[in-house]
Amino acid sequence: MSDRWRGGISRRRILVAAGAAAGGVLLDGCGSSTGKPAPTSEVNGVDADLLDEVLAIEHMAIAAYAHIAGSLTGGARSLAEKISRQEAAHAARLTPLINDLGGRPTPARRDYGFPALADPDAGLALVGGIENMLVAAYIDVIPKLTNQLAKAAAVTIVTNEAQHLALVTQARGLPPAPEAIVRGAA
């Protein structure tokens, strides 16, 4: 088994490791909600497509939070509004990255066909499901990304998505962190 493991140490991996060790490539690529992302200086259609997959779900999440806002009150509404702003920041971060990588960011759809909400919990369940989708999608995408800026952005976003998932779950009156290994659910 160690041979298999050693076999995974490619030249590319060594180069990536060397680059990262010199002060944290990932840290340099850490997303900012306010700053313009540094250009990637690399056309990478695969990474662009991967990021576009999660961008499409981010757009859906933004629309979902807007959809449920009217059904919520008090702390739950404040939470949903705050999370919605953070989802918008994620989309704003991903869009120029996809452009820089040579991709074409998928725009938000006008209508996602969300169901009418019977009660506030139905709304929270809807966005909880989307948060689960987001975490699962990022965890699927992150190991496949080769561009370090793209990977950094994705990692700093998925950690925030996991927090959203916990708080939305808590707002439903459920245990907020039932899992020690958080993989989301497609």
Place this chain on the structure above:
Amino acid sequence: VIGQTPVGGARLVQTRRQLLGGATLLAAGGSLAVSPAPAWAGSPIDSMESAVVLEQMMAVAYESLASRRGVDRASRDLFGLLAGHEHKQAAALVALAEYLGGPPPPLPTVAAAERLFPGLAAANDRRSALRLAEQLENAEIFAFFGAIGTLSDIKLVELVTAVMCSDAQHLALVRQAAHEDPIPAAFLAGKQSG
């Protein structure tokens, strides 16, 4: 020297410093400081063991906090939950390390955790315990964030990301318990404390 790992016929001799160096939590001036990446840039087995040791140390630290008399019941319950999660994360990393050919390191003692986390011994009330927990979670996320760019094994990257997601949830809950904004930023990479 606390571990010798057979790898592909060779033996990796690992010192305590090397094991702790990767996810590196360093005691500096009585506060917690974290340095990402350096030891993670070594062999993958070193990375796995560094990660396991870090998780084990976190678990031991939380178990200790959960038993402090001066800490309120709700916080002790939270620390108990987090300790359980850190144990499970360590177990998942151990399982992957064994799959990859490395042995599990021994469970550290509370004294070892107190040496690694200087604030632990003095965290005897709710406020200081939650503050330390926030530092620990931020430091852990920061350490994994610094490491993840050096990893290419898909299973390992997936697991480390999933562990980071759990730690991010811990951080939100700890901040909430301390009556702070649980999600102050849209991007989370952890941070070095010091």
